[in-house]
Amino acid sequence: MKLYRAALMHTPGSPFAVPDALQTHDDGGLLVEEGRILACGSYPDLRAAWPGAEVVDLRGGVLLPGFIDTHVHYPQVRVLGGLGMGLLEWLDKNTLPEEARLADDTYARAVAREFLAALASNGTTTALVFGSHYASAMDVFFGEAGASGLRVVAGQVVSDRMLRPELHTTPERTYTEGRALIERWHGVGRSLYAVTPRFSLSASEGILDACASLLREFPDVRFTSHINESPREIETVRRLFPEARDYLDTYERAGLVTRHSVFAHNVHPSNRELGVMAEHRCTAAHCPCSNSSLGSGLFPLRRHLQAGVHVSLGTDVGGGTGFSMLKEGLQAYFMQQLLGAEGEPLGPAHLLYLATRAGAEALGLADLTGDFGGGKAFDAVYLRPPPGTTLDTVLRHAEDPGRVLADLFTLGTQADVAQVWVGGDVVYQRAAASLEVSV
Numbered sequence: 301m302k303l304y305r306a307a308l309m310h311t312p313g314s315p316f317a318v319p320d321a322l323q324t325h326d327d328g329g330l331l332v333e334e335g336r337i338l339a340c341g342s343y344p345d346l347r348a349a350w351p352g353a354e355v356v357d358l359r360g361g362v363l364l365p366g367f368i369d370t371h372v373h374y375p376q377v378r379v380l381g382g383l384g385m386g387l388l389e390w391l392d393k394n395t396l397p398e399e400a401r402l403a404d405d406t407y408a409r410a411v412a413r414e415f416l417a418a419l420a421s422n423g424t425t426t427a428l429v430f431g432s433h434y435a436s437a438m439d440v441f442f443g444e445a446g447a448s449g450l451r452v453v454a455g456q457v458v459s460d461r462m463l464r465p466e467l468h469t470t471p472e473r474t475y476t477e478g479r480a481l482i483e484r485w486h487g488v489g490r491s492l493y494a495v496t497p498r499f500s501l502s503a504s505e506g507i508l509d510a511c512a513s514l515l516r517e518f519p520d521v522r523f524t525s526h527i528n529e530s531p532r533e534i535e536t537v538r539r540l541f542p543e544a545r546d547y548l549d550t551y552e553r554a555g556l557v558t559r560h561s562v563f564a565h566n567v568h569p570s571n572r573e574l575g576v577m578a579e580h581r582c583t584a585a586h587c588p589c590s591n592s593s594l595g596s597g598l599f600p601l602r603r604h605l606q607a608g609v610h611v612s613l614g615t616d617v618g619g620g621t622g623f624s625m626l627k628e629g630l631q632a633y634f635m636q637q638l639l640g641a642e643g644e645p646l647g648p649a650h651l652l653y654l655a656t657r658a659g660a661e662a663l664g665l666a667d668l669t670g671d672f673g674g675g676k677a678f679d680a681v682y683l684r685p686p687p688g689t690t691l692d693t694v695l696r697h698a699e700d701p702g703r704v705l706a707d708l709f710t711l712g713t714q715a716d717v718a719q720v721w722v723g724g725d726v727v728y729q730r731a732a733a734s735l736e737v738s739v
């Protein structure tokens with residue numbers, strides 16, 4: 301039994317629903333046994349109640365629940381930085397040529413390792429991962445994900461039009477390869493499967509129906525895709541699906557809008573779409589860095605909240621600008637500021653919730669991870685800025701926990717991530733002298 305001692309913060313509730321959702325302990329303790337949290341509270345109280353527990357002294361930094369990235373592309377880590385393009389040009393010129401390279405398993409393995417290492421070193425402990433178009437690259441990915449210790453929900457991406465021929469499949473292969481991957485990997489270790497048509501623009505009704513068949517056969521499997529990202533994309537989908545009422549309807553008619561569905565972006569939704577999403581309790585994964593970089597638009601967070609649609613956060617690497625969920629939270633804040641009177645004012649508690657607990661809820665994993673509640677897995681990120689950095693200076697002068705959290709989102713980077721745990725296992729440790737001091 302270990303007692304981790306640090307300043308700690310988490311959001312067991314939603315700050316969009318309750319005013320005191322942020323819980324903090326300046327001198328906090330987390331009691332952990334076999335990777336599970338037994339208790340979370342003030343260190344002196346826990347120390348008195350469990351005097352025999354081994355103390356891990358992490359004072360000087362802040363312990364947060366591990367970040368949960370609900371939209372990130374495994375094959376795109378090497379093509380980050382493709383600036384100056386809108387979505388469709390960016391896919392065509394920057395991204396799809398790289399995705400085709402994952403036909404080679406050796407290449408795919410190197411990319412998978414880089415990708416998983418980047419998640420862990422940024423403090424992300426759970427990710428909903430858009431996969432590769434190649435089934436063999438997904439076998440490689442799930443193998444590497446198991447070795448990394450991270451929680452991943454991932455699936456083979458499927459498309460049968462409008463991309464490039466080597467990335468296209470058929471409804472039949474969608475079903476047979478998807479089924480084989482689910483049987484091999486869903487529920488194995490910390491991995492789950494997500495059925496993943498790329499977007500309706502590149503999917504025939506046949507492909508969407510094959511995806512629905514998989515979901516009917518494996519009801520516990522998750523679903524993810526893109527929606528309502530850029531005006532040109534939306535217009536093309538309208539032309540490709542003349543019968544559909546709107547973009548969501550292309551998925552809805554196939555039976556793909558469920559509690560297990562996570563739709564990335566949704567920057568330009570209609571009120572009807574928001575109503576249906578709320579009714580089916582699916583999630584919009586907001587990706588503010590990507591929406592800014594690709595010029596997709598300003599996410600209408602308030603309209604989602606007013607309609608009752610659940611919202612989580614994603615980095616959308618490589619349309620986004622990196623793996624940091626701290627940066628993503630800050631960009632979400634910026635975009636609501638830029639919306640003026642239509643923006644939803646976000647405080648640090650909202651940013652922490654969006655980066656952690658909201659993702660766990662989106663993925664149906666809120667009983668397992670996303671906050672430090674008793675019985676949950678010890679999935680955590682320890683942020684400790686190197687001495688002399690601006691964040692280090694600012695934190696020394698922060699007057700209350702809310703301000704500490706705001707400072708972490710404003711100034712925190714990958715360099716401030718000192719250690720990361722999943723289920724009590726260390727999955728990342730910054731190269732330095734050991735931070736664990738047992739007393």
Ligand SMILES: Nc1nc2[nH]cnc2c(=O)[nH]1
Pocket residue numbers: 373387391395498499526529590616619
């Ligand atoms: N941002 C983003 N949008 C997409 N829509 C279809 N594919 C993609 C992708 O790879 N990135």
Ligand SMILES: [Zn+2]
Pocket residue numbers: 371373430526564616619
């Ligand atoms: Zn994406």
